[in-house]
Amino acid sequence: MNQTVVVELGSSRIKCGYAGESRPRRVLFSRGGIGRDGGEPWTVELDGLGDSTACKWTSPFRYSESPGSVDAIKSAYEWEKTLYPLLLHILTSILFVQRPMRHRMLVIVNDIFLPTNLRDALHKVALEYLSLGGLWIANGGPFESIHYLLEGMPPRSPNTGRAKAHTIVDIGTTESRVVVSVTGSSILESTHRVTISGYESFLSNVKELCNGAEHNWVTSLDDANKAVLAWSSSRHAETVSVQLEENKEPAQIRTETMVEAFHRTYLDFTSPSSLVFALLSCLLDCPVDYRRSALQNIVLIGGGSVALRGIGDGGITSHLQRAIRQACSGIEQEEEKKDDGPSAIASFRFQSLGKVANDAEIYYPDPLAADLAVWIGGSVMGALRQSQKYHKK
Known part of the structure; x- marks a missing residue:
């Protein structure tokens, strides 16, 4: 068995297993279910042993909410109190690693780089606490x-050679992240x-749009x-019948x-908050030599992308793909939708990508x-035993 343990600390899932294996041994997730407040920690229940052994995991990666202050979310000591029971549980109760x-x-x-305290x-x-043989934190x-x-x-x-570059789109629970990756080099930060x-x-947009002035059906x-889900299975219907909580x-x-949301x-x-805006902004900052390849190889990963695979x-x-072509085509906005703000500027800012869109x-x-691709990539990294990147403090 490979002696490298791979742990993916995500915003809504924690995956763990051994390097060289094709899937994680266990996926830990919040007992609170969908729709928890992003400002609160979510709970990993340690095999039903009760609240006293539950780990409160707070994701430190909400940059869109508090840019520049992520390192202040927790002190190093507070992170230690969170990480020790979590990693000990992963090693001993899930992977059955014995001491020493x-x-x-x-x-x-x-994220690309960890907060210093974490x-x-x-x-x-x-x-120190677990006395592992080495630690590799993947920048x-x-x-x-x-x-x-x-x-x-x-x-x-x-009929095609190896791609010069890829655009990686990670659609998660609350946020999406986009970056260009260059073959033979690394990601372009x-x-x-x-x-x-x-x-x-x-889902938040669906809830907001469903709740008009006359009714408040969608409460969560x-x-x-x-x-x-009802829309996905009845996409050509004008209305869908849904049994709601209230x-x-x-x-x-x-x-x-749902279409509007x-x-x-x-x-x-x-809209700067939309995924296509982030994707095209990412490509604008990509070196010209890599743009065509990056556009031809946009890879979707993450649990959110799985949930959206059958939408519409x-x-x-x-x-x-249609939104990218429309954004880069230079088609002017309808007269009634024009304004002098960011929207008017955005309708023209991506025209330079038109030749490759x-x-x-x-x-x-x-x-x-x-939704497992990130962990599998880590499994490959660990299996190749890049020993020069393992280090002890």
């Missing part, structure tokens, strides 16, 4: 592990974009999720509500599961 722990650990987190706490817990986070994975994958078509367009952000994100009788919800969250190129006609991939191709990293 000679294993090495590879940790992947949802990094210090990880070193202390892994190397670049999910993008580095996916980059590692894409480097080893064959060309998508036998200057192209990194974060936007509030995760799956729960989409769970309700919104039910409506979206209603004894099924509610009739117009599908145009979907457009607002992912396809509105005039053709799923999110076809909708995003028609080449845009968006796909999933099949046959790998998009």
Whole structure:
């Protein structure tokens, strides 16, 4: 068995297993379910042993809410109190590692660089408290592990060579992250974009649009999720029937509500909070030599991308491709929608990508599961035993 343990500390899931394996041994998630307040910690229940052994995990990666202050979320000591029971549980109760722990650990987190306090706490817990043989914190986070994975994958078509660059789009629970990855090099940090367009952000928009002045049917994100699932299975209907929490009788919800929420969250190129805006801004900052390849190889990963795969006609991939072409085509806005603010500027800012926009191709990293791809990339990294990157403090 490979002696490297791979742990992915995500914003809404924690995945753990051994390097060299094709899937994690266990996926830990919040007992609170969908729709928890992003400002509160979510709880990992340690095999039902009771609240006294539960780990309160607070994701430190909400940059869109508090840019520049992420390092102040917790002190190193507070992180130690969170990480020690979590990592001990992973090692002993899930992976059955026995003391003395000679294993090495590879940790992947949802950002390019860790907050200093979290990094210090990880070193202390892994190397001092747990006496692991080594610790590797992957700079670049999910993008580095996916980059590692894409480097080893064959060309998508036998008639084309290896791609010069990829655009990696990680759609998570609350946020989406975009970056360009260059083959044979690494990710381009200057192209990194974060936007509030995760799956729960989409559900929040559904909830807001469903609740008009005359009714308040959709009272939770769970309700919104039910409506979206009904829409996905009845996409050509004008209304969908949904059994909501507060209603004894099924509610009739117009599908145009979901369409508008979907457009607002992912396809509105005039809105800086939309996914397509972040994606095209990322490509604008990409060196010209890599732009065409980056547009031809847009890879969707993350649990949010899985949930959106069957949305609408053709799923999110076809909708995003059309939005990219529309944003770069230079078509002027309708007269009544024009204004003098950011929207008017946004309608023209992406025209420089027009010559390559028609080449845009968006796909999933099949046959790998998009929501497991980051962990699998870490598994490959650990299996290749890059011993020079393991270090002790």
